Amino acid sequence: MDANEPARMRVSACIIAFNEADRIGDCLSSLAFCDEIVVVDSNSSDATVAIAHAAGAHVLQRRFDGFRSQKQYAIEQAAHDWVLCLDADERVSDALRASILAARDRGFADAAGYRFARLSDYFGRFLRHGNAYPDRVLRLFDRRHGGWRGKREVHEAASVDGAVVTLGGDLIHYPYRSLEQQLAKTERYARMMAEHDHARGKRATLAKLVLAPAWRFWRGYVLRGGFLDGWHGLIYAYVRANYVRQKTIMLWMLQHGQPVTTPRRENDTTPE
Structure with a gap:
């Protein structure tokens, strides 16, 4: 790297999990481009922790006391200020990864946070209409300017103080096993x-x-x-x-x- 070039921004991926052995592997694989992966587990009884360790994730245990609280705790443990937050049933698509990397290479200069569409599988078909899509979610942000705030522990949402930009590409979601x-x-x-x-x-x-x-x-x-x-x-x-x-x-x-x-x-x- 040229000495005059600014240092590349680093990103920590943050995931919360509980008994997600059947799904977390694909989630972690899609986050291989991140500089760190933090998994906050709620004392899973299956192979979730072993799979996360095998993928090189930093795994922490914390008693679950709410979705918002768990996610906020996860970003507070990250080594880097820019965090990408996913659930274990979500994966970063190739197109979304390209958009994130492009924003990162620009130094995340245009926003304090980024949102993107979430595309959900519903028993064998991706829903592209109705209330299911585009279901844009803010998941990539600078924790110095925001986080998982508020008191609502369900249907939690991150927010930031500053500009929010929409990125191209979908966050792939597999929400239901049955x-x-x-x-x-x-x-x-x-x-x-x-x-x-x-x-x-x-x-x-x-x-x-x-x-x-x-x-x-x-x-x-x-x-x-x-x-x-x-x-x-x-x-x-x-x-x-x-x-x-x-x-x-x-x-x-x-x-x-x-x-x-x-x-x-x-x-x-x-x-x-």
């Missing part, structure tokens, strides 16, 4: 969001109970062209509308003093 997993995950997220909204004083109304799920389906499947993704788009739109229904019902129950989960009895070892 429909059963999606439904369980959706219910869990609905509960967490209802509890978050309730704590902030938000309230459900009869109108929201009736209209919000219908609007979510209509907007995604019809107005945004989800029908163009065939039966995959139809099922996806129904499940997402059901998420809104569950969240609103749970918020309604909470504001009327009713529990949304079954209290665990002492010495109960049944998994949640």
Whole structure:
């Protein structure tokens, strides 16, 4: 390198994981261009940690206390200020990698953070319409100017103080192993969001109970062209509308003093 050239910017990839042995390998492979990979694991019982070590990642253990908190902890452990944050079910596509490297070679001079589209596989088909795409996410940023901020631990989002630029290329996403997993995950997220909204004083109304799920389906499947993704788009739109229904019902129950989960009895070892 010429002595007059500025030093190349270095990037740390940051991943949080729990029992992701079947998926994290491909994620790590797609991050080989990064200068460091940090994996924060929540005491996985499968081979997640071994696979991460084999890929050369720096692995840390931390008890899970929320998605936002876990991701913020991960970027705080990174060796470099520019961080690229992924989940274990995501991969950097070739086109996105080229865009990131080009921005890096320019010294990340035009922004404090970069967003890009996320392309999700839904049981054998990538969804390119509706509420599923482009689903732009801010995942590459200078931690000195932002991070995983706020109090919401679910549907967390990074933010930065400064310009945000959109890069070309897709972040490839494999979110669900099965429909059963999606439904369980959706219910869990609905509960967490209802509890978050309730704590902030938000309230459900009869109108929201009736209209919000219908609007979510209509907007995604019809107005945004989800029908163009065939039966995959139809099922996806129904499940997402059901998420809104569950969240609103749970918020309604909470504001009327009713529990949304079954209290665990002492010495109960049944998994949640």
